[in-house]
Amino acid sequence: MATINRLSGLEILDSRGRPTVQVTCELAGGAVGTASVPSGASTGTAEALELRDGDPQRYRGLGCRRAVRHINGELNAALTGRSFEQQHQLDGAMLELDGTPNKSRLGANAILAVSLAFARACAAERGEPLYQYFAGLLGQSLQTLPRPTINLFSGGKHAGEQAPIQDVLIVPASARTIDEALAMTFAVYQAAAELSYRQYGMRALSADEGGLAPPFPSAEAMLSDAVESIRAAGLEPGREIALAVDVASSHFFQQGCYHLGTEPLDSRGMIEQLLNWLDRYPIVSIEDGLAEEDWAHWPELRRRVAGRALVLGDDLLCTNPARIRRAIAVEAADALLLKVNQIGTLTEAAEACQLARSAGWRVTISARSGETEDNWLADLAVGWAGDQIKVGSITQSERLAKYNRLLAIEAETGLPLVNWP
Ligand code: PGA
Numbered sequence: 001m002a003t004i005n006r007l008s009g010l011e012i013l014d015s016r017g018r019p020t021v022q023v024t025c026e027l028a029g030g031a032v033g034t035a036s037v038p039s040g041a042s043t044g045t046a047e048a049l050e051l052r053d054g055d056p057q058r059y060r061g062l063g064c065r066r067a068v069r070h071i072n073g074e075l076n077a078a079l080t081g082r083s084f085e086q087q088h089q090l091d092g093a094m095l096e097l098d099g100t101p102n103k104s105r106l107g108a109n110a111i112l113a114v115s116l117a118f119a120r121a122c123a124a125e126r127g128e129p130l131y132q133y134f135a136g137l138l139g140q141s142l143q144t145l146p147r148p149t150i151n152l153f154s155g156g157k158h159a160g161e162q163a164p165i166q167d168v169l170i171v172p173a174s175a176r177t178i179d180e181a182l183a184m185t186f187a188v189y190q191a192a193a194e195l196s197y198r199q200y201g202m203r204a205l206s207a208d209e210g211g212l213a214p215p216f217p218s219a220e221a222m223l224s225d226a227v228e229s230i231r232a233a234g235l236e237p238g239r240e241i242a243l244a245v246d247v248a249s250s251h252f253f254q255q256g257c258y259h260l261g262t263e264p265l266d267s268r269g270m271i272e273q274l275l276n277w278l279d280r281y282p283i284v285s286i287e288d289g290l291a292e293e294d295w296a297h298w299p300e301l302r303r304r305v306a307g308r309a310l311v312l313g314d315d316l317l318c319t320n321p322a323r324i325r326r327a328i329a330v331e332a333a334d335a336l337l338l339k340v341n342q343i344g345t346l347t348e349a350a351e352a353c354q355l356a357r358s359a360g361w362r363v364t365i366s367a368r369s370g371e372t373e374d375n376w377l378a379d380l381a382v383g384w385a386g387d388q389i390k391v392g393s394i395t396q397s398e399r400l401a402k403y404n405r406l407l408a409i410e411a412e413t414g415l416p417l418v419n420w421p
């Protein structure tokens, strides 16, 4: 039983220098937990509402003072003095208080920050690590560590749209530990930085998630340069390092066509394009290969890609249990990209995770492009036994906070790395 003594919110800045929300939750027993929420740029339209002030004179409308006022005012007043036996009781109380389907009144950023800070305070009160507390939310024991999928090259909304696809990621397939995975990644990242300089005259300036973002002439160039970087690092593409891609295709889908190269592609053409990449590059996972509103063609994509690569839904699913149920029913995907702030409470994200698992899907636990130095995501990926964790590149402290936490959890638990792909 945890009784809330006080909730205090604070507007802080994320890795893009935009405001976001941090909450400190004090329990009556003295335990304290603080947590911050991230923010996306390549957002799905079905995401829960991130409340922004809309004042153009301050942070171009992106201020979070209203969300913070809701934490210090209404949420603090309604929740202080109340005891919650379990996380879902607190989350349920906040949903009831908000009263909207997408958390638009109090703000998903305010609600999630409270949900996470409460989780941390409860873990502290019980004297258990946060990953253990998260595992308990799903009623499971610790199993494996997630395999990192690491952003190497960036395009799309994270890199000023200089290339159409959003991320080409590397998957250290043969690594047996987080430690080994990161060392392999470093070798490939350095080789890719040298390639960017040689090929494009670009120094290692990085995009929002820390990926390299030279002016690629085409989507294919991102993939072939990635393979060349793996080879240049002395590693074998496919066997030692595989590729994953976040196509984020909702963002170049207009009037029923995908604007990926010179010729617009219809949905069938886009599927053929993805299959062509699978034939030519060692890709083990395709995220948002089709647009979020192109439901009619996702089942065909899944059918044709199944067994070769994961069909991973991000914008399509938005960590939303109703959308995941629909995708399971029509067999639109076989993997969930889980971002807690797309839905706005730990309890609903846990439900999304369990639904995906019940259909035999893989789960990737993902950060956002706007992150903070908070590292709860690493604990979540371990506690919920994510197959993958997607944090961005191995540069920038808001990304490294998560990798460094994974290293600490690995050292502490000795858990094995999940067997994927
Ligand atoms: P976002 O991008 O955090 O900007 O939404 C991440 C992703 O698309 O996976």
Ligand code: ZN
Pocket (backbone or CB within 6 Å): 246, 248, 287, 288, 314, 315
């Ligand atoms: Zn995505």
